[in-house]
Amino acid sequence: MHAHGRIALTLILNGAPCTASVAPSDTLLDLLRDQLHLTGTKKGCDMGACGACTVLVDGRRITSCLTLALAHDGAAVTTIEGIGTPDEPHPLQAAFIRHDALQCGYCTPGQIMSGIAVIAENPSSRDAIREAMSGNLCRGGAHPNIIDAIAEVAGL
Amino acid sequence: MNGFTYARAATLAEAIGGTFIAGGTDLLQLWKIGAATPAALVDITSLPLAGITTSANGVLIGAVARLADVARHPAVPKLVTDAIMASASGQIRNMATVGGNLLQRTRCPYFRSADLPCNKRAPNSGCGAIAGQNRAAALFGASLACVASHPSDLAVALAALDAEIDIHGATGPRRLAIADFYRLPGDAPERDTMLAPGELITGIFIPTPTGRTIYLKIRDRASFEFAVLSVAVSLTVEAGIIIRARIVAGSVAPMPWRLHAVEAALIGRAPDAASFTAAAAVAAEGAQPLPHNNFKITLLRRAVARALGEAA
CATH class of the missing domain: 1.10.150.120 ([2Fe-2S]-binding domain)
Structure with a gap:
């Protein structure tokens, strides 16, 4: 069934469950930065060419600018915020x-x-x-x- | 950028009717620049089409198998792995699918610039590349309406292996040789392939290679770049004589381009330097260069000679 308007999704974000509501055209990058305020993941070219938006999804590196947030409902997403702290860096x-x-x-x-x-x-x-x-x-x-x-x- | 709806298809029947999205790495770029304006996206990555299965005579790769997974699978021919590993970046290969790779649109800058004319993007707006910037344009198979070349590495390797494309459409499944899958632009360059509206690639069958293969990709930089041109070679030698040859060039035509004259020159000859030099000399037979891509004539001959030498 085709969904109009905003759609709920759940991520395992940096190890913790996280729910959000997104537009179908929101990229995973836009969800991370604009809604979840995880601004460590950067928007460089927004075309998959620069790699500044790289995150791990289920352990695989992808460019989050070239994928829709809704494509990752239920997935484990790891961003730069999830791998270390100033006191205990990765x-x-x-x-x-x-x-x-x-x-x-x-x-x-x-x-x-x-x-x-x-x-x-x-x-x-x-x-x-x-x-x-x-x-x-x-x-x-x-x-x-x-x-x-x-x-x-x-x-x- | 237009808005669209999004649905995830659980069955093939559910998938038909919308704009398919799998890895999304090409479609979302095209959407961001206005070269694609989908109304209803159907995500096909939950369909049971990601498997890689082997049989006595080859390997069947599901359409939504990711390039990275295909490249590392032990049953996938080395030529295919090499072509994939020369494609895009590690991140993109983790996302992009084999079906989507075959359906990626041209990199012609006129196609990708909303402000410039392009018959492929906006029918009847004219071709800006013929009299404009045409370094990446086709040497073979172009028309007055469109001179764009196809950018896939994978398709070139598949053409050298006589792969076949499994398609599901309104009338049920069908299988097309990759040689019959793409179409030349003619006066309708908006259509890249023989797929009818609503038809979906479900898989790619690759017969087990019988000979020596190599994929040679020439780029403007060493990695993460589209080909200036590429050459896939598959040579079968018996008793010191070449009995079968597939020589396919990439990024020189609207589709993977079989170099039939090179193949004919190789059959019945010994796989040695003299044969390869003679065969490479006819690699550009039939080419119709434009002002900025005529350097590819020499480049193609040299690339074919080098690829043959490395394959033997």
Whole structure:
């Protein structure tokens, strides 16, 4: 049945159940930022090209700008807010700090969420990480340090 | 951006009638720029069409299987895996489906610019690319109405393997060879494929490859970029002689483009450098270049020669 107007959905958001009501055309990114106020996930190009909006859905990295919120009813969504705290950063967040893996920081949440998924994909080499991270752009050119940080956590 | 309704189909019957959405990675881009204006989206990702099953003579991939899952499946031919892994980014491959990949629209900048003329996006508005920017335009199969090229890597690999497309429509299921699936623009470039309204791709059958294969993709940058052109090669050699060849070029036509002259030049020859050089020399036979894409003539010959050499 076709639904008009707003539709309720439930997410497991950063480990906790979360309900929201969205328009059919709301992207997952817009839901996260505009309604749930999780603004760590960034809107860069809004066309899937820059990777700043990368989140994990059921453990897989996706660009949240190119998917409708309603496509993820019942899914487990993990954003940058869900992986660490200032006192207890995620190991990859700590590695980004050690390696100075950022310039302005706008792309960093997406880089880290993408990097976490790449590490889970068991990259075989530093080149494999480089290739796997091609969906995350850094306007400031921090890519070598980003690769260093991911490689360190991946044990490469 | 127009509004639309959204429904999730639980059965094939429920799915027919709306605009299908699966991974959404192409459709939502097109919607954001006004090149697609769906009224009623039907999400088909809950249909039982995500499986990958093997049989004695090949593998059947469900239409909504995600590219990343297909690429890592052990029963999927290496040529297909290589073409997928050369496509898009890790994030996009986790979302995009094989059916959606085959149905992605052209990257022609006129198609993707609401302010510019494009017969494919707005019938009878004219083709801006013919006399404008046409670096990415087709060398083969274009018409005065449209010179756009098809951007899929996967489709090129599938064409080299003689894959078949399973389709469900109002009259029931049918199966089309991929060679018969796409249509040339002619004077109706708004239609990319032979799908009738309401027809849905349900799966892709790939016969088990019999020979050596390679996918060569030439890009303007090393990763996460569409092809300037690509070449898929499938060569079967028996007793030192090439007995079957499929040489298909991508991003040079409105569909994966079989290079029949190259194939004919290879049959009956030994798989050696002399054969490959002679065959590659006819790779651009029949090409009709435009001012900005004529460099692809030389590039195509060289890419075919290199791909043949790497496959052998």
